[in-house]
Amino acid sequence: MKQVEITQLSDVDLKSRIVLFEEKYSKMKLSHSVTPMENPLQIRSMRKSIARLHTELTKRNVQA
Numbered sequence: 001m002k003q004v005e006i007t008q009l010s011d012v013d014l015k016s017r018i019v020l021f022e023e024k025y026s027k028m029k030l031s032h033s034v035t036p037m038e039n040p041l042q043i044r045s046m047r048k049s050i051a052r053l054h055t056e057l058t059k060r061n062v063q064a
Contacts, residue, residue, distance in 0.1 A: 001017075001049045001052065001053075003052060003056075006052055006053060006056050007056065009056075011057070011060060014053055014057050014060075015057070017053055018050060018053045018054065018057070021046060021049055021050045021053065022050060024046060025043070025046045025047060025050060028042065028043050028046060029043060
């Protein structure tokens with residue numbers, strides 16, 4: 001998910017996306033440990049997307 005897309009989301013959408021992405025991330029990690037994924041870089045990009053979402057949420061809370 002790109003930073004431009006993240007800045008356009010509302011606070012509620014940010015929180016729901018964080019929950020959704022964290023669930024997907026944990027499932028990806030578990031499935032990769034059982035059977036290796038074809039493209040393990042997806043795990044890294046998911047983790048970075050979660051970090052971007054958390055950063056935007058923190059930035060908004062500090063400004064408020």
